Amino acid sequence: xxxxxxxxxxxxxxxxxxxxxxxxxxxxxxxxxxxxxxxxxxxxxxxxxxxxxxxxxxxxxxxxxxx
Amino acid sequence: xxxxxxxxxxxxxxxxxxxxxxxxxxxxxxxxxxxxxxxxxxxxxxxxxxxxxxxxxxxxxxxxxxxxxxxxxxxxxxxxxxxxxxxxxxxxxxxxxxxxxxxxxxxxxxxxxxxxxxxxxxxxxxxxxxxxxxxxxxxxxxxxxxxxxxxxxxxxxxxxxxxxxxxxxxxxxxxxxxxxxxxxxxxxxxxxxxx
Numbered sequence: 317x318x319x320x321x322x323x324x325x326x327x328x329x330x331x332x333x334x335x336x337x338x339x340x341x342x343x344x345x346x347x348x349x350x351x352x353x354x355x356x357x358x359x360x361x362x363x364x365x366x367x368x369x370x371x372x373x374x375x376x377x378x379x380x381x382x383x
Numbered sequence: 384x385x386x387x388x389x390x391x392x393x394x395x396x397x398x399x400x401x402x403x404x405x406x407x408x409x410x411x412x413x414x415x416x417x418x419x420x421x422x423x424x425x426x427x428x429x430x431x432x433x434x435x436x437x438x439x440x441x442x443x444x445x446x447x448x449x450x451x452x453x454x455x456x457x458x459x460x461x462x463x464x465x466x467x468x469x470x471x472x473x474x475x476x477x478x479x480x481x482x483x484x485x486x487x488x489x490x491x492x493x494x495x496x497x498x499x500x501x502x503x504x505x506x507x508x509x510x511x512x513x514x515x516x517x518x519x520x521x522x523x524x525x526x527x528x529x530x531x532x533x534x535x536x537x538x539x540x541x542x543x544x545x546x547x548x549x550x551x552x553x554x555x556x557x558x559x560x561x562x563x564x565x566x567x568x569x570x571x572x573x574x575x576x577x578x
Contacts, residue, residue: 331440338447341454348461354519354557355470355578360462364455371448371455378448381441 323382330381337374341367471495472575473562478503481511481569489527491516494562495576500524501562502534503571506546511571514548515560515578525559534559 344367351360473495484490490503492513500516504527514534516524523538533551534543541553548559563574 327440331444334444334447334451338451338454341451345454345458348458350556352461352465355465357462357466360458360465364458364462367455367458371451374448374451378441378444381444 327382330377334374334377334381337370337377341370344370470576470578472577473573475572475574477567478513478564478571478573481505481566481571484511484571487529492573494573499576501573502527503562503564504545509566510546511564511566512546512548513562513564513573514543515562515576517560518555519550519557519559520553520555 344363347363348360348367351357351363476494478492478494479490484503484505486505486507488505490505492501492503493499494501494513501513502516502525503511503513505511514525516526518525518536518538518541520536520539520541523536525534525536525541525543527533527545528535528542531542532545534545534548536542536553536555539554541555542551543549543555543559544551548561550556550558561577563577565572565574
């Protein structure tokens with residue numbers, strides 16, 4: 317019973333992490349658009365790279381999320 | 384119309400097999416009429432999935448992760464577009480004779496296209512600068528504030544350095560687009576646009 321509760325709490329924590337990562341992705345999208353408008357290639361690629369890393373992290377966290 | 388239908392038990396039909404049918408089963412009929420709080424269309428389309436009102440954490444997270452993937456792909460696409468696109472930086476073009484612009488005066492022109500307003504400022508006898516007139520915040524037209532010796536955007540009070548176009552104050556986060564100039568035979572030439 318206690319283990320199940322702990323597992324549910326862990327799932328909720330994982331979901332919160334995914335939500336935070338997605339929120340950060342939205343911010344990164346605005347950064348990339350700003351870099352696009354300013355023709356700043358370096359910033360655009362940096363933001364894109366971090367965005368890909370965060371998407372991968374979200375996918376990894378999703379694997380550990382119990383049904 | 385909430386009558387329950389009773390399934391005949393093993394006793395009613397002996398020899399039909401299932402030992403689990405020892406007790407009568409009750410089956411809720413499919414809703415033929417909308418229940419309280421349900422929309423009327425349910426009367427015409429009384430089908431529902433078993434879990435149509437449930438979204439599990441995993442399903443919700445799946446949508447989030449899919450959204451994260453889409454945003455990452457969009458970011459990479461935007462970065463690639465930033466890398467590959469060619470911005471029109473303009474062709475070299477004569478603008479105005481140098482002696483027609485006094486020190487501290489400005490001259491309005493369009494560069495690199497006719498729809499791109501630009502402004503030139505003569506800082507000294509030998510120094511001339513020119514910038515795009517579009518504010519980098521929301522595109523309002525900037526003008527030269529001679530009293531403060533700076534470019535000023537009246538829309539949201541953005542200020543830029545007169546000589547470099549760098550942001551001094553206000554909401555803009557980028558410097559004004561710069562136009563490279565050169566004086567050839569006492570004529571000011573625009574050589575190219577640097578966004």
